[in-house]
Amino acid sequence: MTPVVETNKLSKWYGKIAGVNDLTVKIGAGVTGLLGPNGAGKSTAIKLLSGALRPSKGELKVFGEPVWGNLETLRRIGHCPEHDGIYHDLTAVEFVAAMATLSGLDKRSAQSAASTALDRVKLGDARNRPIGQYSKGMRQRVKLAQAIVHDPDLVLFDEPLTGCDPVARAQIVALIKALGKEGKAVLVSSHILHEIEAMTDQIVLLYKGQVLADGNIYRIREMIDEHPHKVSVRCEHPRQLAAAIVEQSAISAVHFPDDQELLIETRMPDQCYGLLASAIVEGGFSVAALTSPDNNLQSVFEYLTRNRGPEGVADA
Amino acid sequence: MPNPPAMPSTATVLRQIAALSLRRARRGRLVRVILVALALPLVASAFGLISGRGGLDFFEMLLTNYLRYLIPVVMSLQATATLAEEVQGRTLGYLFSRPIPRFSVPLGKYLANVTLSGTLLLASITLCYLISAGSEIFAGLDLLLGALGGVLLAACYFGAVAAAFGSLVTNHALTAMLIYVLAIDIGVGLIPGVKVVSAGIHLLAVVGLYRPHTNSFFAKDPQLSPGISLAVIAGMTVLWLILAISWVKSTEYRTDR
Numbered sequence: 001m002t003p004v005v006e007t008n009k010l011s012k013w014y015g016k017i018a019g020v021n022d023l024t025v026k027i028g029a030g031v032t033g034l035l036g037p038n039g040a041g042k043s044t045a046i047k048l049l050s051g052a053l054r055p056s057k058g059e060l061k062v063f064g065e066p067v068w069g070n071l072e073t074l075r076r077i078g079h080c081p082e083h084d085g086i087y088h089d090l091t092a093v094e095f096v097a098a099m100a101t102l103s104g105l106d107k108r109s110a111q112s113a114a115s116t117a118l119d120r121v122k123l124g125d126a127r128n129r130p131i132g133q134y135s136k137g138m139r140q141r142v143k144l145a146q147a148i149v150h151d152p153d154l155v156l157f158d159e160p161l162t163g164c165d166p167v168a169r170a171q172i173v174a175l176i177k178a179l180g181k182e183g184k185a186v187l188v189s190s191h192i193l194h195e196i197e198a199m200t201d202q203i204v205l206l207y208k209g210q211v212l213a214d215g216n217i218y219r220i221r222e223m224i225d226e227h228p229h230k231v232s233v234r235c236e237h238p239r240q241l242a243a244a245i246v247e248q249s250a251i252s253a254v255h256f257p258d259d260q261e262l263l264i265e266t267r268m269p270d271q272c273y274g275l276l277a278s279a280i281v282e283g284g285f286s287v288a289a290l291t292s293p294d295n296n297l298q299s300v301f302e303y304l305t306r307n308r309g310p311e312g313v314a315d316a
Numbered sequence: 317m318p319n320p321p322a323m324p325s326t327a328t329v330l331r332q333i334a335a336l337s338l339r340r341a342r343r344g345r346l347v348r349v350i351l352v353a354l355a356l357p358l359v360a361s362a363f364g365l366i367s368g369r370g371g372l373d374f375f376e377m378l379l380t381n382y383l384r385y386l387i388p389v390v391m392s393l394q395a396t397a398t399l400a401e402e403v404q405g406r407t408l409g410y411l412f413s414r415p416i417p418r419f420s421v422p423l424g425k426y427l428a429n430v431t432l433s434g435t436l437l438l439a440s441i442t443l444c445y446l447i448s449a450g451s452e453i454f455a456g457l458d459l460l461l462g463a464l465g466g467v468l469l470a471a472c473y474f475g476a477v478a479a480a481f482g483s484l485v486t487n488h489a490l491t492a493m494l495i496y497v498l499a500i501d502i503g504v505g506l507i508p509g510v511k512v513v514s515a516g517i518h519l520l521a522v523v524g525l526y527r528p529h530t531n532s533f534f535a536k537d538p539q540l541s542p543g544i545s546l547a548v549i550a551g552m553t554v555l556w557l558i559l560a561i562s563w564v565k566s567t568e569y570r571t572d573r
Contacts, residue, residue: 014570050413053568071323075415085406089343101332102414104324146410 002064003028004154004185005049010058011209012044019044021209022058027187031180033196033217034189036206042189043082045206046158049187050079062154075104078152080143082159082189088132092118092142095131096149103150110149117145122171136289137168144172148179155179157188161195165287166277173198192292193217194229194269231264231272234289235280238262244279251275260288329416333424334431337397341432346397350390350433354440357386361447370448372456376525378444379463383470383519384505387437388497391474392490394429398422398482398560400489403569412569419561426479426557434471441467466523473515473549476556483560486569512538515552521545 003026012019020041034042047053048060051067051074060066065073087095093114100110100117118127121141126134131142140163147155157176161169176199179186190196196203197217205213235241242254242262250271255263266272269292280287324332341347357378364370399422402408411421445460446453474497481493497516505514508529512518520526521540528537 047409050409052409052412069418071415071417074413075323077413079409079413081406081409083406085409087340087405087407087410089340094339098332098336099410099414102324102329102411102416104322104415 004063005187006059006061006064008059010048010060011056012041012048012053013056018209019053020048020206023206023209023211025204025211025214027185027204029180029183029185030202031176031186031188031200033200033203034187034206035191035193035196035203036189036212037191039208040191040206041209042191042206043158044209046079046082046156046187046189049154050074050077050156052079075150076153078147078150078155080147080155080157080160082162084136084139084163086131086139086143089130091128091130092123092134092145093127095142096145099146100149105150113149113151114145117149118142120148121145121175136163137165140164141168141172144175152184154185154187157186159189159191161190161192162291163289165290166273166280169195169290170277194273194292229266229269229272230292231266231269231276232257232289232291233262233264233276233287234260235262235285235287236260237285241279241283241285244283245275248275323415326417326420329420330424330427333411333416333420334428337425337428338432341397341428346393347432347436349393350436353386353390353393354436357382357440357444358447361444364448365450370450372449372452372459375445375448375456375459375463378448379441379466379523380520380525382437382441382463383466383523383525384502384516385498387467387470388474388501388516389494390433390437391429391471391478392481392493392497394433394475395478395482395485395489395493397429398425398479398489399564399569400482400486403486408569418565422479422483422560422564423557425482426475426560429478430471430475433475434468437467437471438464462523466519469522469546469549470519473519473553473556476553476560479560480556480563483563483567508537512540515549518545518548522549 005025005027007023007025010023011021023041023045034045036042044053048055049062049067051070054068062073063076067073067077090098093111096117097110097114100113101107105113115124115127118124121144123138123141123145126138131139134142140160144157144160147157160172160176164172176186176188180200188196188199201217203214203217204211233241238256238259238261242256245251246254248271250266250268251264252267253265257263264272264276276290279285360378361370364374399408402411412418441463442460445456445463449456477497478493481496482489485492501514501516505511505517517526518540522542522545524542526540528539
């Protein structure tokens with residue numbers, strides 16, 4: 001099968017700092033997770049693939065063609081960036097339709113495609129509200145909608161679950177899996193193994209700009225589960241939320257860094273996220289942000305590189 | 317979902333970028349700031365009329381200030397709207413990840429900025445004329461016509477400067493452009509002998525308001541004809557736009573800092 005994405009010793013340098021370094025990888029259809037701690041080069045890799053950055057060295061091909069300045073290739077790519085930047089003064093449908101038009105759809109088709117994409121990310125009812133009035137999770141879903149509105153063959157999602165509440169997370173995971181099943185190539189970056197695992201078992205493990213391993217996720221998962229996993233929830237009543245879940249065996253410890261934050265330690269992230277979702281919905285808690293600090297993953301990556309070297313996990 | 321669409325034409329892309337910019341500008345603070353700036357000469361016109369100092373000479377004085385100060389400032393406000401605000405707001409990636417030529421972004425925004433500001437400036441200068449001309453309204457129609465052309469030309473020129481500054485300087489585009497148009501260009505325009513380098517002087521020449529000083533002891537001001545000055549401004553406009561376009565075509569804008 002011809003890979004959708006193919007890189008050969010791809011490097012991107014920011015002055016003397018390497019964003020990605022000698023990256024050689026092939027990615028085909030379906031969902032692939034790009035996993036690595038912050039600073040691993042995930043966003044740089046995705047920006048290179050989206051044509052936002054020009055490679056410093058090496059080869060990058062998408063659908064067999066270079067990306068930088070190649071409009072034919074860009075036409076087939078959808079990109080959802082990591083950051084929260086968005087046109088706050090536009091409504092969701094205006095923004096997504098504008099992006100569709102810039103992808104080549106005529107005005108009527110763009111409106112229709114924008115409505116379909118917004119329905120797909122469950123924002124149909126809020127489509128005519130200014131994006132500035134949206135919650136962070138809703139803004140994230142608008143970003144997803146603009147990435148898929150022109151029906152691209154390769155979709156790049158950079159940390160798509162950041163800041164989303166459990167319900168939005170479930171919806172986004174379902175969307176990404178559906179896109180993969182439709183035969184599209186979907187590349188999803190995250191620093192949280194649990195997030196990637198919910199979408200796919202195919203991963204590329206990045207560390208310090210290089211591929212540490214690629215292939216099946218399960219072996220890496222075992223290693224990471226040896227380390228405590230932390231989940232941070234920002235909400236108005238963190239102590240009440242903690243009381244609802246603290247007795248469960250999946251919860252190792254809870255902390256309150258401030259009066260708006262609950263920090264949970266767990267060695268069973270799957271069960272922990274499930275418990276959290278139930279407790280939040282049943283208790284009617286208003287969650288401002290749900291994040292997972294990546295210290296656990298960082299420590300695992302350091303452990304892997306220090307004790308086993310890249311070869312030790314390459315067959316994971 | 318539709319199939320991957322055809323490549324959009326450059327004209328469509330320019331129109332869409334301009335429409336997107338205009339839609340955002342209408343809802344932002346920029347239009348209000350411009351309207352406040354353009355209210356000042358209207359107040360001055362009314363004051364001139366009330367105090368009995370109105371007339372075509374007064375309008376010529378207003379027009380000179382439009383071309384030298386007001387239009388450069390108003391168009392400077394647009395500099396950040398070119399690419400700087402997209403970089404600062406981290407929205408540029410949405411545009412550059414689309415199958416559109418990179419040059420279409422500054423060019424589309426330039427068209428939007430000139431359309432928006434040009435319309436407001438033309439309305440403003442017309443109102444100034446109607447207020448200040450008083451009983452000479454019909455006698456000065458040629459002057460008004462020249463003023464409208466000069467204002468439009470100035471909007472096109474300073475819009476191009478704004479496009480270039482907004483593309484090159486993404487952190488302090490407004491400050492950089494204000495320094496250029498208010499300090500450097502006007503400063504050069506005050507130096508006898510070399511004032512021909514100043515765009516502001518050529519704009520005055522186009523509308524017939526350039527008055528060369530010939531009594532300077534070390535350098536005489538050059539004579540400028542409206543036709544040549546018009547060609548100079550048109551050429552400089554194109555050069556500023558080419559600078560903006562070539563810069564954007566080859567530059568990676570970092571939106572993650």
